[in-house]
Amino acid sequence: MVLPMLLLACCNVLPRDPAGTSTRVAKERAFTVALADPAVKGAPEVQRLVHEIERRTGAQAHWRPGTGEGLFAQLDDGTLDLVIGRFQADSPWATDVAFGPPLLKTGTKDGPLELKAAMRNGENRWIMTVERASRAVSQEAREE
Amino acid sequence: MSDTSLPDELREPMARAVRLEYWNIFWTLTIIVTMGLVLGQSQTMKTAWIEDTLGLVPPIMFLIAAHMERHAHRSRRFPFGFERVNGLGFFVAAVALTAVGALLLYNAVMALGSQEHATVGSIVILGQDIWLGWLMIAAQIYSLIPPLFIGRKELPLAKALNDKLLHTDALMNKANWLTGAAGLAGIIGLGLGWWWADSVAAAIISLDVLNDGIKALRSSTAELVDGAPRALSSTELSDDAQSLCDRLHAEFPGATIRLRETGRLIRAEVHDAHPPAQCRHPRDYWPQGEDRAWRLAQVSFIPPVKSDGSD
Numbered sequence: 396m397v398l399p400m401l402l403l404a405c406c407n408v409l410p411r412d413p414a415g416t417s418t419r420v421a422k423e424r425a426f427t428v429a430l431a432d433p434a435v436k437g438a439p440e441v442q443r444l445v446h447e448i449e450r451r452t453g454a455q456a457h458w459r460p461g462t463g464e465g466l467f468a469q470l471d472d473g474t475l476d477l478v479i480g481r482f483q484a485d486s487p488w489a490t491d492v493a494f495g496p497p498l499l500k501t502g503t504k505d506g507p508l509e510l511k512a513a514m515r516n517g518e519n520r521w522i523m524t525v526e527r528a529s530r531a532v533s534q535e536a537r538e539e
Numbered sequence: 540m541s542d543t544s545l546p547d548e549l550r551e552p553m554a555r556a557v558r559l560e561y562w563n564i565f566w567t568l569t570i571i572v573t574m575g576l577v578l579g580q581s582q583t584m585k586t587a588w589i590e591d592t593l594g595l596v597p598p599i600m601f602l603i604a605a606h607m608e609r610h611a612h613r614s615r616r617f618p619f620g621f622e623r624v625n626g627l628g629f630f631v632a633a634v635a636l637t638a639v640g641a642l643l644l645y646n647a648v649m650a651l652g653s654q655e656h657a658t659v660g661s662i663v664i665l666g667q668d669i670w671l672g673w674l675m676i677a678a679q680i681y682s683l684i685p686p687l688f689i690g691r692k693e694l695p696l697a698k699a700l701n702d703k704l705l706h707t708d709a710l711m712n713k714a715n716w717l718t719g720a721a722g723l724a725g726i727i728g729l730g731l732g733w734w735w736a737d738s739v740a741a742a743i744i745s746l747d748v749l750n751d752g753i754k755a756l757r758s759s760t761a762e763l764v765d766g767a768p769r770a771l772s773s774t775e776l777s778d779d780a781q782s783l784c785d786r787l788h789a790e791f792p793g794a795t796i797r798l799r800e801t802g803r804l805i806r807a808e809v810h811d812a813h814p815p816a817q818c819r820h821p822r823d824y825w826p827q828g829e830d831r832a833w834r835l836a837q838v839s840f841i842p843p844v845k846s847d848g849s850d
Contacts, residue, residue: 409730
């Protein structure tokens with residue numbers, strides 16, 4: 396009984412964020428989001444994802460203006476915490492940012508598109524939080 | 540003396556070494572698959588995985604060389620058999636280690652210079668979200684275990700066979716805990732939010748690969764250019780060769796002794812001395828008892844040039 400609990404406690408220690416995103420979100424009770432693609436604003440998966448992250452972190456989402464993949468630069472300098480949009484399944488940005496699991500798959504067989512969130516590279520705890528929330532949302536969508 | 544390149548007394552230890560190397564390849568493959576499944580974006584994991592993959596080169600080269608030494612007969616085209624195939628295999632393994640070590644070091648330094656923050660996300664196992672770093676740590680720990688046992692078993696065989704390829708592999712396996720520890724520290728450091736830990740650990744592992752490669756390269760090229768026989772694990776002259784040189788000097792004072800190594804065998808040239816009147820097998824010149832006399836395959840005598848210029 397003690398060992399599994401100890402293991403769970405240890406498991407929860409790692410990972411931490413090099414730039415402290417999760418700590419800041421918890422402290423300020425806020426995180427910043429932008430949409431790379433305005434067309435997805437009405438998508439229910441986007442709203443569900445943001446609400447799920449709010450629920451898990453106890454923080455409020457602050458929407459920021461801006462479109463396009465130029466938002467990735469803001470992710471990189473820490474101005475933004477999350478960018479949501481439809482990206483190619485094999486996006487060339489995959490090494491510059493960390494993509495979460497897809498919430499929805501669209502597009503054609505030759506050009507598949509995935510609705511998903513992008514985070515700052517290396518912020519592993521924050522990335523895990525968003526990944527968990529994304530999986531919960533896509534699971535929910537599958538069950539509907 | 541057998542018709543193949545391998546002395547008869549080495550057939551049994553060679554057969555054991557071949558069996559061990561097949562096991563070595565099997566366990567290395569399990570490590571490569573395990574590590575490959577959890578690579579992620581971590582530079583440490585990629586470097587450790589490439590190092591593990593490179594670990595296949597020495598046993599494969601050893602098996603190829605051993606096959607030729609055991610089964611390929613001397614022929615008109617290859618009158619000396621294939622005793623130097625092992626040396627060639629050693630050279631190929633050394634080049635591979637050095638080149639990849641240098642490349643990995645370059646990658647690690649570039650990642651450090653550009654302040655790359657490695658992303659290690661989570662995966663779902665049995666319905667639980669687990670940080671991939673934990674699986675990386677588990678894979679790193681697993682990768683430490685088989686080489687430790689294999690390295691210990693390889694070492695006495697390498698000494699018995701005087702096999703540099705096997706000896707290098709044994710030392711690499713035995714020292715694997717160092718790279719494993721660096722790898723573990725890299726992943727744990729990454730988990731603690733130290734972005735640089737990943738690249739620093741990768742650099743330490745690649746330095747180790749490069750060091751192994753350079754040592755092996757120096758020793759293997761010495762053999763290929765007919766340098767004096769080198770010790771198994773260093774670029775120093777071997778004790779065997781030094782004792783043989785002393786023995787020949789004692790018997791043929793004033794002669795120039797030249798030794799070279801063809802694979803595991805030593806060939807000696809005694810310059811400015813006449814051969815003894817009684818015909819002797821090269822093994823009779825071996826200084827330290829019978830058990831390693833197979834090492835001396837040839838003793839040639841080059842008499843002094845007569846003062847009137849005729850032979």
